[in-house]
Amino acid sequence: MDELLIPVFVLASIIVPLLALALILYAVPVRVTFRLVFRDGHQEPALAVSWSVFGIRTSHAEGMTVTDVLVANHAVFSRTGSMQTRGTRHIPDQPAGLAGTPDAGEIVHIMQGIMELAGSFGPVFWRECRFEEARGRVTLGLGDPVLTGECCGMYWASRFILEASRIYLELEPVFDREILELDITAKMKVRRPLRILIAGVQLARHPAIQEAMRVMKRQSRRVPVL
Structure with a gap:
């Protein structure tokens, strides 16, 4: 009997959390907030996506991108990166009928x-x-x-x-x-x-x-x- 309960317990420990997550995803809505600031010829867009107490926010200003991970509207992780491109994509001339x-x-x-x-x-x-x-x-x-x-x-x-x-x-x-x-x-x-x-x-x-x-x-x- 115990040998039968072990695989049942293992299977239930996998299925039950997945069902709970699916129920939460179905019942708890996702909120999206978009903000656009345009001043002195420069625009500063920002996007925030929140689900329950968790969220992520990204904003662009002065050539920089700031991404924050939020828990209860408090930033627990932040990352800043440059919006400048690392290289220029060049498309060479290609003959007609080129493979691919x-x-x-x-x-x-x-x-x-x-x-x-x-x-x-x-x-x-x-x-x-x-x-x-x-x-x-x-x-x-x-x-x-x-x-x-x-x-x-x-x-x-x-x-x-x-x-x-x-x-x-x-x-x-x-x-x-x-x-x-x-x-x-x-x-x-x-x-x-x-x-x-x-x-x-x-x-x-x-x-x-x-x-x-x-x-x-x-x-x-x-x-x-x-």
């Missing part, structure tokens, strides 16, 4: 498969995602007081339509100079991430995606990086 280069028929076949997949993955993604709200502040000046006033008037006239769509923007007009500054934050919630995860795995394993990946790898090996 996909022809038009192969490309059309791959695109048809990907378009069919988009029709199955897209509805699952949009059904499980919910736009919560967007808030921010916009400073606008067109250099011409008349044009600035007309633009702001059109915004204020349609403001109730934006607020009905949960988009709340404060517009500050500047009439004496040209200026554009943005500070906008958008939030989205993925209600059942497990469904998107399953659809994503099925998408990645589809023959059309596998063929597209093979073609991309084949081409990347033929293009040197200088």
